[in-house]
Amino acid sequence: MNIPRPVAIALWPLSLVYGSATRLRAWLYQHNWLKQKRLNRPVISVGNITVGGTGKTPMVIWLAERLLAEGKRVAILSRGYRGSHGTSDEIELMKQRLQGRAMFGVGPDRYTEGQRLESAGVDVYLLDDGFQHLQLARDVDIVLVDSTSPLRHEFALPAGRLREPLSSLNRADAVVFTRTEQSKLTTCAIQKFPQFAIYPAVTQLLGFRKHGVGNSPEALRPEITGSFLAFCGIGNPAAFYADLERWGLQLAGQRTFRDHHRYTLGEIAKLERAAESAGASALVTTEKDAQNIPTSVSSRLPIEIAVVALEIRDEKQFLSDLYHSLPMTVGAVAP
Numbered sequence: 001m002n003i004p005r006p007v008a009i010a011l012w013p014l015s016l017v018y019g020s021a022t023r024l025r026a027w028l029y030q031h032n033w034l035k036q037k038r039l040n041r042p043v044i045s046v047g048n049i050t051v052g053g054t055g056k057t058p059m060v061i062w063l064a065e066r067l068l069a070e071g072k073r074v075a076i077l078s079r080g081y082r083g084s085h086g087t088s089d090e091i092e093l094m095k096q097r098l099q100g101r102a103m104f105g106v107g108p109d110r111y112t113e114g115q116r117l118e119s120a121g122v123d124v125y126l127l128d129d130g131f132q133h134l135q136l137a138r139d140v141d142i143v144l145v146d147s148t149s150p151l152r153h154e155f156a157l158p159a160g161r162l163r164e165p166l167s168s169l170n171r172a173d174a175v176v177f178t179r180t181e182q183s184k185l186t187t188c189a190i191q192k193f194p195q196f197a198i199y200p201a202v203t204q205l206l207g208f209r210k211h212g213v214g215n216s217p218e219a220l221r222p223e224i225t226g227s228f229l230a231f232c233g234i235g236n237p238a239a240f241y242a243d244l245e246r247w248g249l250q251l252a253g254q255r256t257f258r259d260h261h262r263y264t265l266g267e268i269a270k271l272e273r274a275a276e277s278a279g280a281s282a283l284v285t286t287e288k289d290a291q292n293i294p295t296s297v298s299s300r301l302p303i304e305i306a307v308v309a310l311e312i313r314d315e316k317q318f319l320s321d322l323y324h325s326l327p328m329t330v331g332a333v334a335p
Contacts, residue, residue, distance in 0.1 A: 011159035047131025053235025147183035211303035229275035233261030
């Protein structure tokens with residue numbers, strides 16, 4: 001989301017109204033004028049304060065994998081943004097990575113979805129994109145900040161990217177700065193938030209797999225060679241392209257679509273023609289985009305999928321702090 005400065009200044013009065021409304025809403029919940037609903041098991045919220053991608057889905061997967069490794073029964077509650085029929089590209093990606101080990105409740109009423117899953121024996125809920133979903137009480141609020149997109153001088157919607165004023169970070173229990181491997185300003189940015197527990201994180205490449213060959217570990221290759229046309233429809237496409245170059249891929253071109261874009265067979269064919277014209281031997285995209293490519297696609301060129309994971313530099317400290325913030329039923333297994 002890149003709004004020209006003159007347009008942003010013109011919209012600034014509306015941002016003041018929007019920001020005041022979000023502050024009032026949070027205040028009403030904080031002082032119990034608006035009542036939160038509480039599930040019978042602990043809830044960990046993962047969210048952000050900006051529009052666009054900050055790495056929420058990789059963070060939810062990372063948390064789920066650690067909790068599952070501790071023997072916990074995990075349920076993920078998600079709105080299923082821009083999805084249908086109880087799923088979305090992000091939901092399908094999480095299901096693919098977690099291989100049936102976590103339960104899912106998808107819908108706008110996350111409390112009702114959580115209640116529905118309680119009888120299955122949930123130990124802990126992960127509330128996906130939950131920082132603004134104040135209707136549901138949570139035990140821990142984790143907020144992600146993309147270190148490649150500084151928040152300084154940023155306006156609230158509609159003039160800028162902020163879903164809430166920066167002061168809303170005071171509600172967070174922990175702030176995770178993602179994509180710190182791409183940012184030279186990370187240390188400076190982190191120092192601006194001394195009142196929070198701050199954890200730097202990086203995007204780790206696990207490997208590449210071809211679209212349509214399945215998700216077995218054997219299908220994952222540590223590296224690929226050749227010239228590629230990269231395409232994606234995610235919240236922060238520039239970060240994806242920068243990652244590809246950092247991982248040593250030779251990019252012959254880039255094509256960007258809106259977030260959560262669902263590709264048609266005609267669009268894939270058009271991407272193939274663009275790749276061939278640019279001298280590329282294959283296409284490369286993200287795991288999320290792969291969920292939006294028709295299963296019936298028969299591409300002349302290979303479509304490579306970059307498989308990534310979030311890595312928190314001080315994982316041991318993060319997990320220790322997380323468990324100590326949760327009820328003992330979850331935190332008792334902490335190292």
